[in-house]
Amino acid sequence: MTKPTQSRKAETNTKAAPAKVRIAAVADLHVKETGSVSYKDLFTEISTEADILVMAGDLTDLGKKAEAELLAADLRACTIPMVAVLGNHDFECGAVDEVRSILKGAGVHLLEGQAVEIHGVGFAGVKGFAGGFGRHMLGSFGEPAIKAMVAESVEETMRLENALRQVRSERAMVVLHYAPIPETVEGEPKEIYPFLGSSRLAETIDRFPVSAVVHGHAHRGRFEGKTPGGAPVYNVAAHIEKPNGKPYAIIEL
Numbered sequence: 001m002t003k004p005t006q007s008r009k010a011e012t013n014t015k016a017a018p019a020k021v022r023i024a025a026v027a028d029l030h031v032k033e034t035g036s037v038s039y040k041d042l043f044t045e046i047s048t049e050a051d052i053l054v055m056a057g058d059l060t061d062l063g064k065k066a067e068a069e070l071l072a073a074d075l076r077a078c079t080i081p082m083v084a085v086l087g088n089h090d091f092e093c094g095a096v097d098e099v100r101s102i103l104k105g106a107g108v109h110l111l112e113g114q115a116v117e118i119h120g121v122g123f124a125g126v127k128g129f130a131g132g133f134g135r136h137m138l139g140s141f142g143e144p145a146i147k148a149m150v151a152e153s154v155e156e157t158m159r160l161e162n163a164l165r166q167v168r169s170e171r172a173m174v175v176l177h178y179a180p181i182p183e184t185v186e187g188e189p190k191e192i193y194p195f196l197g198s199s200r201l202a203e204t205i206d207r208f209p210v211s212a213v214v215h216g217h218a219h220r221g222r223f224e225g226k227t228p229g230g231a232p233v234y235n236v237a238a239h240i241e242k243p244n245g246k247p248y249a250i251i252e253l
Contacts, residue, residue, distance in 0.1 A: 017120020027216020057087025
């Protein structure tokens with residue numbers, strides 16, 4: 001089966017937007033260089049069930065070039081447009097530039113503070129970062145290391161805001177790796193909540209008309225929640241139980 005090129009997929013934007021778009025969303029595939037797990041069948045199935053595939057980070061297990069190459073080979077089975085953000089695991093080995101290049105070469109719209117419109121849906125994506133939630137959110141005070149951590153969280157939030165400002169379509173999906181709310185990380189130890197996401201992301205999301213948010217990272221969290229402003233949030237980590245009983249969720253916009 002011939003895989004559509006990214007430029008060919010982008011042509012869908014010139015056609016009239018369908019009334020309903022089915023988005024398959026999954027995160028935390030953690031592809032290993034051993035090739036012990038193949039996702040070809042999963043991507044083939046998704047291509048028949050959805051109009052767009054969204055992958056919300058931790059695509060590789062250790063951020064190795066070989067892992068990205070295995071994922072790219074499996075993605076040849078996917079015949080629908082693909083959108084993704086990176087996760088913390090994709091940075092582990094310091095080969096993130098190679099990982100980016102391989103995924104983009106496979107036709108993935110990789111978002112790092114950008115937006116793309118497909119089938120009339122605008123996708124705005126960043127990795128996000130840690131920092132905590134609500135009144136427990138980490139503040140920029142004390143040691144330089146703490147200030148650097150907060151600065152990284154703020155910078156990711158600013159990237160998300162810039163991406164959302166690029167969206168022109170009525171339907172918009174935010175793609176993150178880190179969680180924007182605590183509700184979808186419930187089930188994880190409370191001690192690690194600050195490392196699973198940040199309310200700064202939700203604060204930014206709620207300044208824009210967002211139809212849905214997807215993230216991963218919290219493998220033992222729960223599937224569904226809402227931002228304080230009411231935007232639906234879905235934890236689509238492959239390990240999370242979903243209504244359809246599949247590793248991926250189907251979200252209709």
